[in-house]
Amino acid sequence: MNRVFGDRKTILILLLPTLAIYVLFKVVPVAWSLGLSFFEGNTLRGFEFVGFDNFTTFFSDGAALQSLRVSVMFAILATIGQVTFGYLLALLYVFVLRKGSAFLRTAVFFPMVLPTVAVALLFRSFVSVGDTQGPVNEIINAAGGESVEFMASTSGTMAVALAMTLWSSMGFYAVLLYTGLLDIPDEVIESGRLDGASGLRLVRHIIIPLSLPILLSSIIFSLNATLKVFDSLLALNNGGPGTSTAPLTLYMYRTAFEYAEYGYGSTIALVLTLLCLVFTLTVFRSSRQRVED
């Protein structure tokens, strides 16, 4: 075996097909898109080289900056919610329910497999008002309050979008973190208990530090997924009211495909990629510092 993998030619033969596919379908499109961000136009009108014009446009484009804010805000709030609730659920599985957690794990994980658009339509009908009033407003009415039109305000739409994201994905993060918690040796927890640590102190001084790597992975996972949020906000309220909940991905889609400005659309995609990179590196950096501390 060693002889086979020690031979450079064999390695090359084995790697080449995969590498070729990877380059063709991943590297080339990415480089293509990167190149497109220096051009303006579309496949029909033709492309014109504009240098850094698209980048200067981006930073003076109110709609683009607003979308950037929406993406960042959504990513931060959704990540805090997903990871916190996921972690609490994981602690519940491991320390309270223990072996009896299988049913709850499955039940909480289940919304993850539902299509996002279907979930968005479900939540939209939950909070609807008027002729087809949903259960949320029925409850508000029953409690003596007036119906709230969630989809008419930015905060209302955002709240529903966040609730929806939490409902559908916290089960996934719970399972991810649960596997991390299972890796903590029982002896460590036991010795902690013997030393007098229990409840919150045990979690704070033993569990969290030992599950920090998987916790950081979850944060990076969550940030990257929520920064690229598209279908849920589109299906929920079409990025509205107005364009106040339109994330960068939706603005990118509209720019490229509805307004046929492929060059500027690629610039927005590049900004989004850089944003994901910055967030990931920031989390990595802070984790390394913690470990060094």
Place this chain on the structure above:
Amino acid sequence: MVSRRNRRKPTAAGLALVTVVTLSACGGDDATDGGAGGDPEAFTVLTANENATLEAQLTALAENQCKAENEALPMEHQKTAQADTVQKVTLLASQDSLPAHFIAGTAMVRPDGDLGAAGKVVDYEELLTEAGAWDNILPAAASTVEHIYGGMVSLPYQYNLEGIWYNKAIFAEVGLSEPQTFDQLLAAGEELLAAGHQPFAQAGAAGWPLTRIIGMYIFRNVGPDAMEKIRDGEASLTDPEYLAGAEALQQMAESGFFGEGFISLEPDAATAAFLSGRAAMKYDGTWALSNINDEEQNQIGLENVGFMPFPDVEGGAGSVDQWPANAGAAMAANPDTAGPKVTAWLECIAENYGEQALSDAGVLSGFRVNGEVTDIPETTKLVQEKIAEIDETVAWFEALFDAKSNSLASTNVTLLTTGQMTPEQYMTELQASIDAAR
């Protein structure tokens, strides 16, 4: 580490070079000339998923009146989601693979649009005149098409008027007659509210059912050339007479004319609200006739459906005789495949579509009806009579906007109607977008 970095540089540079070279190759593929080309292997027709009527009526023609043309060049249908039209047609056109007859975005087919500038749309007036079939296009429809698209580049498969559908029974119950001025419309709305009726059913989720009201107020206030002045930069949406349109819509919304939850109301639900008697009025197009004439949907009865123009604005330069009209989505033809067989197909469509669509689906088109059609529902007759009286038409609020401003007008209208945006902010943002596209 150093050697590794050095090795990466040429790779990155190579990739960048490949990208730029391929992109410039792409950029070089510019406009191709129009003009009659050779016939394709089939008469491919690209229509929107949302418009099932058009496919059904064209298929009916292929089986009956246009059987000979269909045998010479069989018809093949291709479909697209209406929202994907611009993307799909742009790609097909850039690959020289446009179907013979296809749906296109409004801005694309204009002389300065991507297809118009590249000479990728047929001038139907020229083609049908040569074929001796031009008199099958109603002059009013031709004028509407030319006005909206800047040339005769679309066939008028529909000819729609827009106005206010109203429930005669509710009007009689409250003691109202057709409002003649916008102030009377507001007063009627207040009376309806006081009597416990919702005045309007407008689908806020779609955006345009609300922006149309801004546009109509402006046409009545400024005159029929109001939006051309905006396009040509002779006036601004922030001028007081234009601003009044946004103020009028906001006032209607704040008075509660559109009912609870109108922001997320979908078009079908709004139509159902009107046809079940839950709302007294609905600003909509005559395309709603297919719903109104459907006994299952129409619970208020055909005899209780009235249709009136958007009323005058006192002291305004426009008039109720100027009906907003449109000729459906753009249906262009590809000049590269417009050979004799395709021309024969288009000629047959022009001669027979009017009668076919009216008798089979009750659809009013911009084609002459060459034959007698009986059993036309009362409401369709009413609209036919209105069309016959029309001398002058206007477009709609966003008709002459670029794609981005068009979208902005619809998305921001929610903020305007819920008071999260002032009329000044709404119009200023829209005008800025129009200016940026110039």
